[in-house]
Amino acid sequence: EADIYQTPRYLVIGTGKKITLECSQTMGHDKMYWYQQDPGMELHLIHYSYGVNSTEKGDLSSESTVSRIRTEHFPLTLESARPSHTSQYLCASSAGTGGWINEQFFGPGTRLTVL
Amino acid sequence: AQKITQTQPGMFVQEKEAVTLDCTYDTSDQSYGLFWYKQPSSGEMIFLIYQGSYDEQNATEGRYSLNFQKARKSANLVISASQLGDSAMYFCAMREGDTGGFKTIFGAGTRLFVKA
Numbered sequence: 001e002a003d004i005y006q007t008p009r010y011l012v013i014g015t016g017k018k019i020t021l022e023c024s025q026t027m028g029h030d031k032m033y034w035y036q037q038d039p040g041m042e043l044h045l046i047h048y049s050y051g052v053n054s055t056e057k058g059d060l061s062s063e064s065t066v067s068r069i070r071t072e073h074f075p076l077t078l079e080s081a082r083p084s085h086t087s088q089y090l091c092a093s094s095a096g097t098g099g100w101i102n103e104q105f106f107g108p109g110t111r112l113t114v115l
Numbered sequence: 116a117q118k119i120t121q122t123q124p125g126m127f128v129q130e131k132e133a134v135t136l137d138c139t140y141d142t143s144d145q146s147y148g149l150f151w152y153k154q155p156s157s158g159e160m161i162f163l164i165y166q167g168s169y170d171e172q173n174a175t176e177g178r179y180s181l182n183f184q185k186a187r188k189s190a191n192l193v194i195s196a197s198q199l200g201d202s203a204m205y206f207c208a209m210r211e212g213d214t215g216g217f218k219t220i221f222g223a224g225t226r227l228f229v230k231a
Contacts (some may be wrong), residue, residue, distance in 0.1 A: 045218060059218070
């Protein structure tokens, strides 16, 4: 069973606030990902990491930033939240060995609402 | 161009019957992987099944099977003996081995409704 955690699960916050969405995994996976998903819609990759101190922007432009100081931890930060950031944010990880065939394990998601 | 196309926004199936969810993909890589995920209303993504581009046999996992037709670039998910708990969004995804850099591309999803 996958062990990947996200907190908070739900967050309602006012415009202009700084927020950090937490993601942790206990599987020792090298690769981690952040996706943004509007309800009932496809997932869009916004950030990914191949390992410690490695982060890349994804296919969807995002005003968020990420860091990867430890293998197990991949937090996402919004410096100034706006209503357009309202969405679900899904964190995922995959093993580094075995190449590209490894499936991604997903966390339960954070549903963010910015008022 | 869309890399993953799921043409069925919504599907209905009677409980205990089989259903096929369509997925076509576009890639010029020789090495790639195809995945199906289930997303219930609670929001988490659940991995269902995987097919590698070099796999000659269609993948199967319990009631899930993947109908892989490489020449047609299709990777349809077949769910046999549908259950009420199968009602969810289903996403087809692809990871390109040569050029994708381990990024996974998702389709728009198909919402499946299982009727009692």
